[in-house]
Amino acid sequence: MKKPRARNLLSAFCLLASLFTVACVNSPIIGIIGEAVMLPCPCMLPINLDRLYLYWQIQGTVVDTFINGEASRSHQDIMYHNRTKLFVRENNTCSLLLSQLSVKDEKTYECLHGSPHITKNDVSLLVAANYTSPVLQVPSEQPRGRYTCTATGGFPEATIYWLLDNQPLPWDPESQQSVLDESTGRYNVTSTQAANISQDSTLTCIVENKRLNVNLSQTLNSPSTQDSPQNHIVIPLAVVSCCGVIVVVCLGITMMRRYLGTSRRTIHHNNTVV
Numbered sequence: 001m002k003k004p005r006a007r008n009l010l011s012a013f014c015l016l017a018s019l020f021t022v023a024c025v026n027s028p029i030i031g032i033i034g035e036a037v038m039l040p041c042p043c044m045l046p047i048n049l050d051r052l053y054l055y056w057q058i059q060g061t062v063v064d065t066f067i068n069g070e071a072s073r074s075h076q077d078i079m080y081h082n083r084t085k086l087f088v089r090e091n092n093t094c095s096l097l098l099s100q101l102s103v104k105d106e107k108t109y110e111c112l113h114g115s116p117h118i119t120k121n122d123v124s125l126l127v128a129a130n131y132t133s134p135v136l137q138v139p140s141e142q143p144r145g146r147y148t149c150t151a152t153g154g155f156p157e158a159t160i161y162w163l164l165d166n167q168p169l170p171w172d173p174e175s176q177q178s179v180l181d182e183s184t185g186r187y188n189v190t191s192t193q194a195a196n197i198s199q200d201s202t203l204t205c206i207v208e209n210k211r212l213n214v215n216l217s218q219t220l221n222s223p224s225t226q227d228s229p230q231n232h233i234v235i236p237l238a239v240v241s242c243c244g245v246i247v248v249v250c251l252g253i254t255m256m257r258r259y260l261g262t263s264r265r266t267i268h269h270n271n272t273v274v
């Protein structure tokens with residue numbers, strides 16, 4: 001009875017351990033385009049920092065170095081000029097702060113450090129950017145027609161889903177278009193959806209940025225009532241009924257006051273009698 005349980009425990013532990021190791025080694029760092037990111041590299045520093053050899057590179061391209069007790073930028077690639085910071089003296093790590101991130105920074109960085117034995121840590125960096133809040137455009141012929149959902153300036157390419165009355169509509173990859181803005185490296189995404197929307201339906205589009213685990217959505221409520229003749233009847237009706245309710249409530253309060261006033265007077269009267 002005991003042995004299988006022990007074995008189960010052991011295999012569960014190994015599974016957990018392996019998951020953990022994989023996560024430790026492979027989980028990439030996510031940085032936001034335009035912002036800065038800390039690329040972690042824990043290291044054992046020698047007591048004399050002059051002996052430290054620290055080299056951040058990408059397959060031979062020098063990102064930043066700390067040699068002979070100081071940050072050395074003489075061999076730094078121009079792509080990283082003014083964008084890197086090391087904290088060896090400040091807080092005893094070999095971590096690198098890389099600022100003004102762009103899509104081009106999506107690479108695996110090697111942190112080589114040691115004294116005298118060199119250790120290598122790999123840090124893979126992925127970049128991302130949030131999309132703008134999606135804009136849902138109503139077709140000219142309502143209620144039927146092709147609705148359009150657009151979100152701009154995000155990274156990586158998003159997926160757009162549609163919901164009709166909170167029920168997912170079949171996803172059609174053909175309906176989605178993405179445009180890469182060459183100058184910013186960001187995407188504009190658009191999806192069109194043919195729908196027949198009744199008066200009490202709601203249509204929602206969801207823009208999913210999987211890397212950031214963020215969904216942005218926009219909902220259209222009963223679009224068929226927009227600018228339709230019914231609106232002109234509905235609004236005055238609502239105003240009239242609202243006014244009616246207020247009048248009734250006011251009347252009720254006045255009558256209650258009167259009633260309470262008379263009853264209080266009666267009680268008062270009774271009291272004086274007693």
Ligand SMILES: *[C@@H]1O[C@H](CO)[C@@H](O)[C@H](O)[C@H]1NC(C)=O
Nearest residue numbers: 077078079080081082083100
């Ligand atoms: C780095 O900053 C200096 C001074 O602020 C500036 O002269 C130089 O052009 C900058 N280099 C790059 C590549 O931006």
Ligand SMILES: *[C@@H]1O[C@H](CO)[C@@H](O)[C@H](O)[C@H]1NC(C)=O
Nearest residue numbers: 038040087090091092093095
């Ligand atoms: C090191 O110190 C800087 C401030 O001097 C801080 O912003 C940064 O987060 C620290 N880095 C680490 C890895 O603790």
Ligand SMILES: *[C@@H]1O[C@H](CO)[C@@H](O)[C@H](O)[C@H]1NC(C)=O
Nearest residue numbers: 152153179180181182187188
């Ligand atoms: C993406 O959308 C923005 C904002 O609407 C616009 O300024 C930009 O030109 C678009 N880029 C492309 C490549 O269409």
Ligand SMILES: *[C@@H]1O[C@H](CO)[C@@H](O)[C@H](O)[C@H]1NC(C)=O
Nearest residue numbers: 143144145195196197198199
């Ligand atoms: C669209 O809705 C209208 C009114 O609800 C209905 O008469 C029509 O058959 C619908 N068309 C389709 C294609 O579902």
Ligand SMILES: *[C@@H]1O[C@H](CO)[C@@H](O)[C@H](O)[C@H]1NC(C)=O
Nearest residue numbers: 161168206207208213214215
């Ligand atoms: C975003 O929406 C999609 C589609 O509805 C869903 O599968 C996913 O779990 C959502 N993600 C988040 C973070 O809400």
